[in-house]
Amino acid sequence: xxxxxxxxxxxxxxxxxxxxxxxxxxxxxxxxxxxxxxxxxxxxxxxxxxxxxxxxxxxxxxxxxxxxxxxxxxxxxxxxxxxxxxxxxxxxxxxxxxxxxxxxxxxxxxxxxxxxxxxxxxxxxxxxxxxxxxxxxxxxxxxxxxxxxxxxxxxxxxxxxxxxxxxxxxxxxxxxxxxxxxxxxxxxxxxxxxxxxxxxxxxxxxxxxxxxxxxxxxxxxxxxxxxxxxxxxxxxxxxxxxxxxxxxxxxxxxxxxxxxxxxxxxxxxxxxxxxxxxxxxxxxxxxxxxxxxxx
Numbered sequence: 001x002x003x004x005x006x007x008x009x010x011x012x013x014x015x016x017x018x019x020x021x022x023x024x025x026x027x028x029x030x031x032x033x034x035x036x037x038x039x040x041x042x043x044x045x046x047x048x049x050x051x052x053x054x055x056x057x058x059x060x061x062x063x064x065x066x067x068x069x070x071x072x073x074x075x076x077x078x079x080x081x082x083x084x085x086x087x088x089x090x091x092x093x094x095x096x097x098x099x100x101x102x103x104x105x106x107x108x109x110x111x112x113x114x115x116x117x118x119x120x121x122x123x124x125x126x127x128x129x130x131x132x133x134x135x136x137x138x139x140x141x142x143x144x145x146x147x148x149x150x151x152x153x154x155x156x157x158x159x160x161x162x163x164x165x166x167x168x169x170x171x172x173x174x175x176x177x178x179x180x181x182x183x184x185x186x187x188x189x190x191x192x193x194x195x196x197x198x199x200x201x202x203x204x205x206x207x208x209x210x211x212x213x214x215x216x217x218x219x220x221x222x223x224x225x226x227x228x229x230x231x232x233x234x235x236x237x238x239x240x241x242x243x244x245x246x247x248x249x250x251x252x253x254x255x256x257x258x259x260x261x262x263x264x265x266x267x268x269x270x271x272x273x274x275x276x277x278x279x280x281x282x283x284x285x286x287x288x289x290x291x292x293x294x295x
Contacts, residue, residue: 031088031089031090031098032058032088032089032090032091032096033086033087033088034055034056034057034058034086034087034089035055035084035085035086035087036050036052036053036055036058036084036085036086036087036101037052037053037082037083037084037107038050038051038052038053038082038083039051039080039081039082039083040077040078040079040080040081040082040083041063041079042079043074043077043078043079043247044065044247044249044251044257045071045074045247045248045249045256045257045258045259046067046068046071046074046247046257046258046259046260047065047066047067047068047257048065048066048068048074048077048101049063049064049065049066050063050064050065050066050083050101051063052064055087058087058089058096066087066099066100066101067099067100067101068100068101068104068259069088069100069101069102069277070102070276070277071247071259071260071276071277072122072245072259072276072277073104074247074259075120075122075245075247076106077104077106078109078110079110080109080110080111081106081108081109081110082106082107082108083104083105083106083107084104084105084107085101085102085103085104085105086101086102086103087099087100087101088100088101088102118238118242119242120242120245120247121242121243121244121245122245122274123243123244123245123261123263123271123274124271124274125270125271125272125273125274126270126271127270127271128269128270129144129243129263129265129269129270129271130144130239130243131143131144131145132144132232132236132239132240132243133232133233133236134196134228134230134231134232134240135200135205135230135231135232135233136205136208136224136228136229136230137205137208137209137212137224137228137229137230138205138209138224139205142228142230144265144269145269147192147194147265148267148268148269149267150190150191150192150267151190151191151192151264151265151266151267151272151289151292151293152191152192152193152194152264152265153174153177153191153192153193153194153262153263153264153265153285153289154193154194154195154196154244154262154263154264154265155170155171155173155174155194155195155196155260155261155262155263156170156195156196156197156198156241156244156246156258156260156261156262157170157171157195157196157197157198158197158198158199158202158203158256158258159197159199159202159203159207159208159211160199160202160254160255160256161255161256162255165278166258166260166278169278170195170260170262170278171195171211171215172215173280173282173285174193174195174215174227175215175216175217176282177193177282177285177286177289178193178216178226178227180282180283180286181226181286181289182226187289187290187293188226190267190293191226191289191293192226192227192228193226193227193228194227194228194230195212195227195228195229195230196230196231196232196240197229197230197231198231198237198240198241198246198248198256198258199231199256200231200232200233200234200237201234203231208229208230208231209222209224209229211229212224212227212228212229244261244263245259245261245274245276246258246259246260246261247259259276260275260276260277260278261274261275261276262274262275262276262280262285263275264285264288264289264292266292267292272288272292273288
C-alpha cells in the first residue's frame with residue numbers, strides 16, 4: 001500500500017480513538033507516554049495543531065490536533081514555534097484515546113519579538129476583578145460588584161459542550177458544591193455561584209434557565225437565588241474571556257474548542273484562587289471557601 005494511503009489510514013484510526021467519549025472505560029494502567037517533536041501550525045483554545053515528526057510506537061509523521069493537558073500554557077505558544085513535548089494517551093483495544101500534550105518545551109520561537117494578537121490575563125491571587133456586566137437566566141442584567149460581601153465561585157461553560165470532562169464536569173462539580181454549601185446555611189448565605197457562558201449567541205436566557213434548572217435538579221421550579229447562569233453580550237465577551245484566560249475558537253459542527261477557568265473571588269472582589277484545569281476536587285474547593293469565609 002502506498003505511504004500516503006497508509007498515513008491516511010493511520011490518521012483515521014487515531015482520530016476515531018481521539019473522538020471517543022472521555023467516559024469510555026479504560027484500564028487502570030497509567031497513560032502511555034511518547035516524546036514528539038514538531039512545529040505548531042495553530043493554537044485553538046485548549047488545543048494546538050501540530051505538524052509532528054515520527055513517534056515510534058505511536059504514529060508516523062503527520063499533522064493533527066492535540067489537546068493540552070494544561071490549557072494555561074496555550075498563551076505561551078504561537079504558530080511557527082518548534083516544540084518538544086510528551087504525548088499522553090490511553091490505549092483501548094487497538095486505538096488510543098484521551099490524547100494530550102504535556103511538558104511542552106519551545107525549542108525555537110517563530111519570531112523572538114512575537115506578540116500575540118490577543119493578550120490574555122492570567123488570574124492571580126489578589127487581582128481585583130472588573131465589574132463585568134452579564135445577562136442572566138431571568139433576562140436580567142447582573143454585575144460582579146453586586147456580589148461584593150459574598151464569596152463568589154465562578155466558572156465558564158457553554159450549554160452545547162459535548163465533552164464530558166469539560167463543561168458538563170464543571171457544572172456537575174458546581175452542583176455538588178451547591179448542595180454541600182446548602183447543608184451549612186450560614187456558609188450558604190455568604191456565597192454565590194456563577195456559571196458564565198462564552199456562547200451568548202446560542203445561550204440565551206431561556207436556554208440558560210433550562211440548562212441551569214437541570215443541573216440544580218429543581219428544573220422549572222428553580223429560583224436561581226444562589227446560582228446564576230449568565231452570559232456577557234457579544235460586545236463584552238472578549239474582555240471577559242481574556243481577563244479570565246478563557247481561550248475560545250470555533251470547532252467542528254458548531255462546537256467550540258476552549259480552555260477551562262474556575263475562579264474563587266473574595267468578599268472584597270479580589271481573586272483568591274484560580275483553577276485552570278478540570279482536575280480540581282469539589283470537596284477541596286468547599287474547604288477553600290470555608291477557610292475564606294472565616295478569614
